Amino acid sequence: NAGVTQTPKFQVLKTGQSMTLQCAQDMNHEYMSWYRQDPGMGLRLIHYSVGAGITDQGEVPNGYNVSRSTTEDFPLRLLSAAPSQTSVYFCASRLTGSSSTDTQYFGPGTRLTVL
Amino acid sequence: AQSVTQLGSHVSVSEGALVLLRCNYSSSVPPYLFWYVQYPNQGLQLLLKYTTGATLVKGINGFEAEFKKSETSFHLTKPSAHMSDAAEYFCGIYNQGGKLIFGQGTELSVKP
Numbered sequence: 001n002a003g004v005t006q007t008p009k010f011q012v013l014k015t016g017q018s019m020t021l022q023c024a025q026d027m028n029h030e031y032m033s034w035y036r037q038d039p040g041m042g043l044r045l046i047h048y049s050v051g052a053g054i055t056d057q058g059e060v061p062n063g064y065n066v067s068r069s070t071t072e073d074f075p076l077r078l079l080s081a082a083p084s085q086t087s088v089y090f091c092a093s094r095l096t097g098s099s100s101t102d103t104q105y106f107g108p109g110t111r112l113t114v115l
Numbered sequence: 116a117q118s119v120t121q122l123g124s125h126v127s128v129s130e131g132a133l134v135l136l137r138c139n140y141s142s143s144v145p146p147y148l149f150w151y152v153q154y155p156n157q158g159l160q161l162l163l164k165y166t167t168g169a170t171l172v173k174g175i176n177g178f179e180a181e182f183k184k185s186e187t188s189f190h191l192t193k194p195s196a197h198m199s200d201a202a203e204y205f206c207g208i209y210n211q212g213g214k215l216i217f218g219q220g221t222e223l224s225v226k227p
Contacts, residue, residue, distance in 0.1 A: 004158075033215075040124065042205060042217040043159075058214065090158060092215075102147065102166070104215055106158040 001026050004107035006091050012113045013081040021076040021110050023091030031094035032074040033058070033104075034066065036087040043090065049074055081114045088112070117142045117210040119189075121218035129226045134178075134193040136221050138206035141187065148189045149207040149215070150180055159205065165189060176200070201225045 007022045025032065033048035045058030049068040063085060065077040074093075078085060091107040122137035140146055147166050151159040163174025170182040180191045191204060206218040 031213075035217075040219060042219045045214055045216075048214065092159075094215075096213075102209075103161055103164065104149075106151075106160070108158045109156075 003027065004091055004093050004105050006089075006107040006110050008110060009108070010111050012115065013078075014115050015081060015083060017081050019078050019081065021078075021089055021091075021112075023074045023076065023107060024072050025074075025091075025093040025105070026072065027093060027095065027105070028071060029093035029095055029105075030071065031096055032068070033092050033094070034064070034074070034076045035090045035092065036060065036085075037090060037109075038087050046076065046089075078112075083114045086112060086114045117144075117146060117208045117216060119148075119206045119208045119216065119218040121204075121206050121221050123221055124219065125222045125224065127224040127226060128196045130198055131195050134191070134196045134200065134223065136191040136204050136206075136223065138180075138189045138191065138218060139187050140189060140206075140208050142208065144211065147209040148180075148182065150174065150178070150189075150191050151205045151207060151217075152176075153203045153205065153220075155202070162191070162204070196223075196225045198225050198227065 004025045030051045034046040035043040037043045044060050047066040049055045089110045092104045094104045118141045120139050149164045150162040163172045165172045165182045173179045178193045203220050203222045
């Protein structure tokens with residue numbers, strides 16, 4: 001299994017540009033989520049999905065869109081990039097079920113800089 | 116609402132010394148608690164988790180954590196630090212909506 005994969009690893013955008021961060025998992029997990037990591041603030045939840053066709057907002061959703069057309073893929077879209085969106089973005093998928101197996105698995109991250 | 120607070124954004128220890136990273140939680144229901152580690156320029160890796168049962172939880176790389184309900188704590192320890200333990204460590208808790216909420220992180224430095 002490849003686990004959780006993210007592309008690209010690095011990206012530089014200009015203010016106002018749009019782009020899509022890709023995330024895919026091959027573990028057949030229903031639950032997927034996007035976090036951003038900023039110094040001193042830990043990881044904050046942007047959006048999440050409990051299954052194909054179902055998405056919901058997290059703690060910091062403004063400026064981001066998501067969709068979930070398949071179980072495997074969960075792309076994150078920046079509609080009009082702003083410098084405040086400079087961050088490291090992590091995608092995660094979660095094996096739900098019993099308490100002993102419930103675990104989130106993280107991708108390697110995408111480092112985004114908005115100029 | 117569930118939350119976690121990590122005490123100390125930076126911790127420095129000497130190689131071979133005890134590692135103690137502190138995490139306190141707030142929860143109105145029995146919590147699910149986690150510790151993750153992030154090595155430089157990498158994603159997060161699960162170290163250990165507490166859900167129910169035994170309060171002393173053993174994880175990977177020699178780390179363990181003890182759930183103490185009376186102290187609302189879930190501190191991470193390792194008896195003897197190794198240079199390879201240098202990383203950032205995150206405590207986390209599931210909230211009632213099933214979302215994983217993280218603390219601010221603690222950066223561990225290990226001196227030779």
